[in-house]
Amino acid sequence: MSERKIPGVHRYDQPAGGWGALKAVGEALAGQHTVLEGGRTLMRANKPEGFDCPGCAWPDPKHTSSFEFCENGAKAVAWEATSKRATPELISAHTLAELRTWSDHVIEDAGRLTHPLAYDAASDRYLPIAWDAAFERIAAALKALDHPDQAEFYASGRASNEAAFLYQLLGRRVGTNNFPDCSNMCHEPTSVGLPEQIGLGKGSVSLEDFDHADLILSFGHNPGTNHPRMMATLRDVARRGAPILVFNPLKERALERFASPQSPVQMATLSSTPIASAYYQVAVGGDVALVQGMMKAIVAWDALDHAFIAEHTTGFDALKAQLDGLDWASIEARSGLTRAGIEGAARTYAGANAVILCYGMGLTQHLNATFAVQQLVNLLLLRGNIGRPGAGICPLRGHSNVQGNRTVGIWEKPGAAFLDGMDRTFGFASPRAHGHTVVETIAAMERGEVRVFMGLGGNFAVAAPDPARTHAAMRKVGLTVHVATKLNRTHLLPGAESLVLPCLGRTEIDEQAGGRQAVTVEDSMSMVHASKGLNPPASPDLKSEVAIVCEIGKALFGATDPVDWDALSADYDRIRDLIEAVLPDTFAGYNDRIRVPGGFRLPLPTAERVWNTASGKAGLLPHPEDGHDLRRGDPDVLILTTLRSHDQYNTTVYGLDDRYRGVFGRRDVVFVHPDDLAARGVASGDRIDLVAAFDDGDGARAVRGFTAVARDIPRGCVAAYYPETNGLVALADHDRRSGTPAYKSVPVRLAPS
């Protein structure tokens, strides 16, 4: 590999975690001037009487007595508990045209929003507005719609169950199912693929299952950065000697070795625990072929759980026929792995009795992602690895309450049972036609059909593909409304009118007429528990997300509305009673059960081998197409996968380092195999352009002036950071089943800049 020195790119030889992580926590707190308050705040994250960490959706250990250290949770908390303030004076000192020239990092680093703002088109500035005037404007715009589907209600998965539930009530009372949400860009293939296959679109394991597993399969996720609290679990598994097989195109440090900052011995001796027992650098998008290869092998060896297959599944013969028909040459070419390697993984799998399969965005952000996720489930089902202790499927969710949002109705394709519950509880006829996903929302914006876009959190236009088209589409909206803790680029793309409404964060005290309120959230393993902030609000003018939705409801439906919005925002127990009324089986005893420390687990039929599918069995589902060629036969085309750095939370860029990957102070790099660089006459460290390989009428999508960095990554694959590279992702390129953009299989060409 080239030894040429590249500014800001060094080797990082330390394990993940360790002293580097402790140092980073100190820096994150100091950088946001939260040293004292932030430190105290941290001690209360994920504690029975504290708040749910806004960082990720990994569950808390059963005994929450010890403080669970997490560097990136600390950053998320410090970012929210910052002492910096984006006051109206600061924001109105600049035109939006000026603010748009700031980087995403600088825009959010202005600090916490303190006052509601309204866009003044004449001066191109955000100016302060009174809360009541803001609510009246929103109500007026919603009343003026010709059709309810002219409104879009976006949600990012940080909102509590209570806020999300009221938000969907508001939208459905308006008359639409247009609830595009971050899940549409994230785990939608899980939400579409798993119900069809096993009857529930959620993971089947609990944290305790990790104590009983004798093998972990880890596909396409980077827990050292994105689910750091999972590292404690993986370390325990590794120390017990259970193998962990990792399938990832990049050698992610935390999956190689990890030093626990909570282990005095490891900290004192600078030692670490190896995590992966074997590391398979699968080609980007090569997972389907790899899993098919593993299944082909275990079918050939007859290493199957015949009794389980007979009793619990359908479709074995069709799947077997497909696997028998696949030739190894094609499996090797598509997966980028050798037959011997794949058979080695299959042998380890066949020798294990209780297997958990974990996966993240490396699987869900492809053109065929729903089918890909279903192949993972097939692999488990062939050996009966769902619904017994120590075994099951474990999707790593994104936002800390994205799963809960879906449970309480943030879904553009709601089930009939949920809508019947809504109708029964609220005495109205909820809309039944499916609403828009994120990608469909952008299309509706482009057609000029969106008159009101509301965002309950998130950074819609930056998270989505193809900023050139998406940003232009946003500008065609009539009224944009953003409920947010911090300013971001989406807010700087106003429609004809625009409002920014500042809200409380998770870490803050939520005082309402009925006293201090707790909200509830659901983690990746279907545990629901309460979250209570403890910091004073960043500004006296903030409202809770619940209160904001209630005020809009009141302004829209009037004082005589049968829904008593004031009563709901006064006491969130009443909201939980309504959720229980709509979903009595799921949330029986809701208010009582969240008062038990640790909360409660929602019913998980798959864990009991109850399959709520059409056939009543789990489906072994063959992949319907034989991997289409993303390169369209052109060897010049590289497949780009877009990633999170260690110093970011989605579109929120905390800082410019990506410590474990050895990148410091910059994000404009692309990781490339040295031979792919050589083939293009490019040296590691050269400035290059990435251009979308196929235009397809989308316009010239390109990012320019990046620096090529030689890396150990499979040939033909390149990797770079999101959101800087979203300009390369075509809106048309999304999973046909779920609508999830193919952020992790983007055909590009690389050329000297």
Ligand SMILES: Nc1nc2c(c(=O)[nH]1)N[C@H]1C(S)=C(S)[C@@H](COP(=O)(O)OP(=O)(O)OC[C@H]3O[C@@H](n4cnc5c(=O)[nH]c(N)nc54)[C@H](O)[C@@H]3O)O[C@H]1N2
């Ligand atoms: N600190 C922090 N925590 C977060 C987030 C954050 O941005 N920062 N985001 C939150 C959200 S919303 C989400 S969805 C999760 C995301 O968590 P992850 O799923 O871990 O997210 P990514 O960074 O997108 O990383 C995906 C991993 O997949 C690998 N990969 C890429 N392409 C492929 C492929 O084709 N096949 C395979 N097998 N692997 C591939 C990459 O090398 C990378 O290691 O994290 C959540 N938690």
Ligand SMILES: Nc1nc2c(c(=O)[nH]1)N[C@H]1C(S)=C(S)[C@@H](COP(=O)(O)OP(=O)(O)OC[C@H]3O[C@@H](n4cnc5c(=O)[nH]c(N)nc54)[C@H](O)[C@@H]3O)O[C@H]1N2
């Ligand atoms: N290329 C590429 N694109 C991707 C991805 C990828 O891997 N590659 N990943 C996709 C995924 S998995 C996801 S989930 C999406 C993320 O899409 P979003 O969820 O829309 O984006 P975030 O960056 O998480 O949103 C950040 C904003 O949320 C607001 N915020 C923070 N905390 C709160 C709060 O408590 N309340 C409220 N109301 N607002 C708050 C702040 O204003 C902040 O600016 O991006 C997707 N886009």
Ligand SMILES: [Mo]
């Ligand atoms: Mo996500």
